Amino acid sequence: MFPARTWRENPQRYRLEAQKCSKCSSVYFPPRKVAPGTLDGSCLEPYTLPNDGTIYTFTRINVPPNQFKDAAPYVVGIVELTDGTKIMCQIADTDGMELEIGQKVKLEFRRVQTDGEHGVLAYGYKAVPAIPGVTTV
Amino acid sequence: MREVAIIGVGMGKWGEIWNDSLRDIYVEAAVLALKDAGIDKVDSMYVGSMTPGLFVGQEHLGSLLADYLGIKNLPCTRVESACASGGVALKSAFLEVASGYSDLVIAGGVEKMTDCSGDDATYALATAADQEYEVFHGATFPGLYAMMARRHMFEYGTTREQLAYVAVKNHKNGAKNPKAQYPFEVTLEGVMSSVMVADPLRILDCSPITDGAACVVLADLETAKRICKKPIVKILGFGHATDTIALHARESLTRLDATIVAAERAYKMAGKKPSDIDFAEVHDCFTIAEIIVSEDLGFFEKGKGGPAVEAGETQIGGKIPINTSGGLKSKGHPVGATGIAQAIEIVSQLRGEAGDRQVKGAKVGLAQNMGGSGGSCTVHIMEVV
Numbered sequence: 001m002f003p004a005r006t007w008r009e010n011p012q013r014y015r016l017e018a019q020k021c022s023k024c025s026s027v028y029f030p031p032r033k034v035a036p037g038t039l040d041g042s043c044l045e046p047y048t049l050p051n052d053g054t055i056y057t058f059t060r061i062n063v064p065p066n067q068f069k070d071a072a073p074y075v076v077g078i079v080e081l082t083d084g085t086k087i088m089c090q091i092a093d094t095d096g097m098e099l100e101i102g103q104k105v106k107l108e109f110r111r112v113q114t115d116g117e118h119g120v121l122a123y124g125y126k127a128v129p130a131i132p133g134v135t136t137v
Numbered sequence: 138m139r140e141v142a143i144i145g146v147g148m149g150k151w152g153e154i155w156n157d158s159l160r161d162i163y164v165e166a167a168v169l170a171l172k173d174a175g176i177d178k179v180d181s182m183y184v185g186s187m188t189p190g191l192f193v194g195q196e197h198l199g200s201l202l203a204d205y206l207g208i209k210n211l212p213c214t215r216v217e218s219a220c221a222s223g224g225v226a227l228k229s230a231f232l233e234v235a236s237g238y239s240d241l242v243i244a245g246g247v248e249k250m251t252d253c254s255g256d257d258a259t260y261a262l263a264t265a266a267d268q269e270y271e272v273f274h275g276a277t278f279p280g281l282y283a284m285m286a287r288r289h290m291f292e293y294g295t296t297r298e299q300l301a302y303v304a305v306k307n308h309k310n311g312a313k314n315p316k317a318q319y320p321f322e323v324t325l326e327g328v329m330s331s332v333m334v335a336d337p338l339r340i341l342d343c344s345p346i347t348d349g350a351a352c353v354v355l356a357d358l359e360t361a362k363r364i365c366k367k368p369i370v371k372i373l374g375f376g377h378a379t380d381t382i383a384l385h386a387r388e389s390l391t392r393l394d395a396t397i398v399a400a401e402r403a404y405k406m407a408g409k410k411p412s413d414i415d416f417a418e419v420h421d422c423f424t425i426a427e428i429i430v431s432e433d434l435g436f437f438e439k440g441k442g443g444p445a446v447e448a449g450e451t452q453i454g455g456k457i458p459i460n461t462s463g464g465l466k467s468k469g470h471p472v473g474a475t476g477i478a479q480a481i482e483i484v485s486q487l488r489g490e491a492g493d494r495q496v497k498g499a500k501v502g503l504a505q506n507m508g509g510s511g512g513s514c515t516v517h518i519m520e521v522v
């Protein structure tokens with residue numbers, strides 16, 4: 001992975017930086033140049049996604065792409081955050097066998113990929129099942 | 138716009154083809170189509186191919202294939218829309234003929250997917266998903282459709298068995314298609330116990346990696362009537378639409394909006410409705426895709442696609458036969474060629490040339506071709522004159 005390609009996504013991946021439309025309150029993640037249907041980006045304001053939500057759907061990947069060979073099997077899912085935004089990411093700290101749609105999760109900062117060819121370590125968010133009664137930072 | 142017909146079709150045997158190269162398999166299909174049409178030259182050519190650059194290291198495909206087809210200086214355009222590349226090539230060729238600019242145009246498709254390792258093929262296919270927000274996180278294509286399947290099961294009670302019935306039906310049809318990559322039947326138990334790829338999808342829910350090409354020859358209706366000796370199949374209408382390529386950006390995972398919109402456009406242009414369609418070829422890249430698409434095309438109510446396949450409504454002889462060719466599942470899925478091969482099955486059925494898998498009295502057929510996880514879609518509706 002060419003370093004600039006992953007570096008330029010860091011605001012989204014490290015800090016969940018998204019956009020909110022000042023006119024209609026729609027949330028866009030990742031950020032866009034223009035708001036859909038307007039050809040104009042001036043209404044898009046910086047907005048940080050909440051980091052907790054529920055599992056919308058998920059799958060356990062048994063046959064992985066090359067760069068995830070060491071991680072398989074692993075779980076990828078779509079999380080519906082508390083503001084309604086949906087985001088795709090891995091669901092970590094679980095083998096996926098007990099997960100259910102609707103289960104509460106939190107987004108945490110984790111290492112996502114290790115790129116062999118150029119040595120880039122790519123970090124970002126992963127969802128982790130929230131344990132009832134335990135507050136994580 | 139002029140009326141447009143398909144006057145020739147051609148495809149070789151699909152599969153893992155070690156003896157022939159990309160250019161060889163394409164030229165074989167194109168020559169078969171030209172001979173079927175009874176002509177030896179055309180005005181122009183469109184070739185659907187997803188990513189020959191990644192599969193075999195070859196771009197500039199239009200010129201290469203025109204050269205090896207042996208038609209000097211032929212204008213030729215390579216068209217890309219992931220797995221819908223063939224469908225978009227067909228639409229492009231249709232428009233060139235309909236506009237009056239050309240009278241005879243080849244719409245072809247090709248993909249040579251086994252000239253690289255399985256890992257390289259997986260990587261190449263994954264480029265049809267959102268690299269930074271899906272593939273980055275380890276999502277694969279089976280994984281994306283598995284997420285749709287889980288949601289469809291959750292919202293509508295679609296069962297694991299119903300997914301398997303799609304594979305069983307399509308292999309039953311494909312067993313009667315001599316061009317199919319895997320022309321054999323599979324059992325419900327066989328599908329249900331096959332290797333898990335991305336839960337809940339197993340290997341026999343997935344279309345295979347395939348080498349293959351397919352070509353059709355399009356002509357304006359007047360030219361078609363003059364030279365075509367077989368029943369003339371008219372393209373009554375098409376629809377083409379896109380959607381987000383990232384799944385997380387969609388409102389719903391149990392419908393495919395590009396397919397819904399493309400179908401609406403095609404039905405309107407053709408002056409047809411879902412109940413007018415006698416049979417359809419749809420993009421069953423994974424079993425769940427056929428179920429969702431059969432709903433989105435208006436054949437079944439939302440959520441009823443699973444029960445319909447289980448009840449046999451989509452088999453030959455049922456209410457609306459789907460994927461009589463064997464579909465992507467059994468016939469194979471050389472991604473860029475798939476949309477054209479679907480059109481070939483429609484023409485074969487409408488001409489009454491489909492042999493053991495013939496749908497009796499077929500007059501109107503529909504082909505639905507889809508890119509990625511539904512980020513692009515074409516629908517073509519055809520009728521025999």
